Amino acid sequence: MNIEVKNLAKTYGPQKAVDDISFSVKTGEILGFLGPNGAGKTTTMKIITNFIDKDNGDVQIQGDSVSTGNFKKNIGYLPEHNPLYEDMPVMDYLQYCAELQGVAKSKVDQRIREMIKLCGLNAEKHKKIGELSKGYRQRVGLAQAMIHDPEILILDEPTTGLDPNQIVEIRELIKRIGRSKTVILSTHILPEVEATCDRILIINKGKIVADGTADTLRKQASSNVITRLQISGAALNDIRNKLGLIPGVKSAQIMDLDSNRIEIESDHNIAEVIFRTIVKSNWVITEMIPVETKLEDIFRDLTLN
Amino acid sequence: MNQSWTIAKKELRSYFDSLVAYLLIIIFLAFTGFFTWISGNGDIFFRKQADLNVFFQTAMWTLFFFIPAITMKMIAEEKKSGTIELLLTKNINTLNLIIGKFLAAFLLVCIALGFTVVYYITVSRLGNFDHGATLCGYLGLLLMSAAFIGIGLFASSLTNNQIVAFLVALIIGVIFMFVFDILAGVQGGWLGELFYTLSINEHFSSISRGVIDTKDIIYFCSLTFLGITLSEYMISKRG
Known part of the structure; x- marks a missing residue:
């Protein structure tokens, strides 16, 4: 299912939380x-899931506005802070969610089993949610969001509180699901978006400041290419x-005298020219690494100003 | 409706999984039992009449405190813990959600009242017993409970603090139990009539005397309906 956000705006008191943003997400895309x-x-x-109302603009799924059409059964939602019923056992909670989402009675047990397997909850399935560690609670949150096999998944910071192994697992999980569904996930962990998102x-401040793949963002953010030699x-x-005399080179700096490292900044990719120059001069090249602009830098550039 | 039942089951289970349900039922039975049977002054043996009037009076007052204690957490806690966001983004409409919670509280009251059938059986063997009036008394208690639950749910939907919800429910209860009664006493004319009609006390005592009047039934049903509708409105109005 495609999601179309058009000129969405929402104001809390004097603060514009969302200021005229538009974007769209297609099936099979992880945003x-x-x-x-x-x-x-x-x-x-929250506006996409229709939990709160917008002030202006619209969110449409398959051409129908979320505030008039009922898309709740098509959306799986993991809210921020992952609220859960502490005193409910995991199995009961998943059953409760399945029933509320209208999963057919005959399929409830099967769906619960699938979710427990998918989210790695088998060892903890009889425990009360309040007794679980943060990582397992997060898995329960994901399981409840996916229990009814929704077409759209909205995940607000799905990997907070997970250890590195769990993060990798959850990312893989999201990627797998994302092939056939529409996924929107939010995070402020930058390597995460690179690893999972298409x-x-x-x-920033309610406005979209960049939209594209990690590669296009890099290209947009800096035209300079850095090469380490x-x-x-x-x-x-x-x-x-x-x-430094090669045309196009902006600067050439010695990084480290002991290991003979030089860093060259140029306005376009001149790896070939550099290589030829070195060969012609009869020097020995043992390392040549193109340095990618870090997503962190792009992020800082875009959101600090 | 299926979903209301799902909600009701979950709420009831959470009462019985914690101590809340047992405590409330024990307190209810202890209070009504004490005043009905052993308080001395005013109990059944003192009055020497085979009826449950003492029980109905005590039960009314116990339920008056008992019901806000059941309903206070029903919506306030969901708001506080954020689970309301989960519930409202699930495929259930708000009205069914409230009805589910209402059902859970009502069933809990029914269970508590169910234990007092023992009183009924005992007293009915003691002497000349009016079954009709007693059944009316039970009907009155159930109708009044429904109204109190409506009020309690509304109070719970106003806030995310359980204590506040409890107190607000009590205050609204006091208004319907006393204030309208008192106002009806001091005010004459149509206004006095109006206050009289709004008082829970009047309607309850007329039913528990064994007189079933559609007016009383309509009164309690509309109070319940109002409570549920207002809670629904309070929950829908967000963001």
Whole structure:
């Protein structure tokens, strides 16, 4: 199911939580929602799930507005802070959610078994939710969101509180699900969006500041290419001076004298020219690494100003 | 309706999983039992009449405190813990949600009243016993409980603090139990008539005397309905 967000706006008192944002998500796409705290991620998600009402604009699923059409059965939602009934055992809770979502009686048991397997809850399934560790609570939250096999998954910070192994597992899980469904997830863990999402949406102060894949964002953010080299065969200073003369090179700096490392910043990719120059001069090249602009830097660039 | 039942089952289970249900039922039975049988002054043996009037009076007052204690957490806690967000984004409409919670509280009251059937059986063997009037008394208690539950749910939907919900429910209860009664006493004319009609006390005592009047039934049903509708409104109005 496709989601279309059009000119969405929401104001809390004097503060514009969401300010005229538009984007769309297609089936089979995982959209990562990035932004500093208070940027409007959660508000947007709450409006998409129709938990709160918008002020302006519209959210449409398959062309129908979420505030008039009933899409609750098509949406699986993991709210921020993952609220759960502490005194309910995991199995009972999942059954409760399945029944509320209208899963057919004959299928409830099967769905619960599937979710417990999928989310790795088998060892904890008879415990009360209040007794679970944060990571397991998060899994229960994911399980309840997916229990009715929804077409759309809205996950507000799905991996908070998980240990690194669990994070990898949950990411894999989301990726697998994302192939056939529409997924929107929010996070402020940057490597996470890169690892899981097909597309990244960065919002800041209620406005969209970037929209695209990690690669397109990188290209947009900086046109400079940084290349790291490890070269021997001549004095490092001479090498640097010579490389600095190549057309297109903006700067060439010695990073580390002991290991003969040089960093070259150029306005386009000149790896080939660099390589030829080195070969012609009879130097030995042992390392040549293109340095990618970090998503962190892009994020800081976009959200600090 | 299926979903209301799902909610009701879950709520009831959570009362019986914690001590709340047992405590409330024990307190209810202890109170009504004490005043009905052994308080001395005013109990059944003192009055020397085979009826349950003492029980109905005590039960009314016990339920008056008992019901806000049941309903106070029903919506307030969901709001506080954030689970209301889970519930409302599930495929259930708000009215069914409230009806489910209402059912749970009502069933709990029924269970508590169910234990007092023992009183009924005992007293009915003691002497000349009016079965009709006694059944009316039970009907009155059930109708009044439904109204109190409506009020309690509404109070719970106003806040995310259980204590506040409890107190607000009591205050509204006091208004319907006393204030309208008192106002009816001091006010004459149509206004006095109106206050008289609004008082729970009047309607309850007329039913428990054994007179079933559609007016009384309509009164309790509309109070219940109002409570449920207002709670639904309070929950729907958000963000």
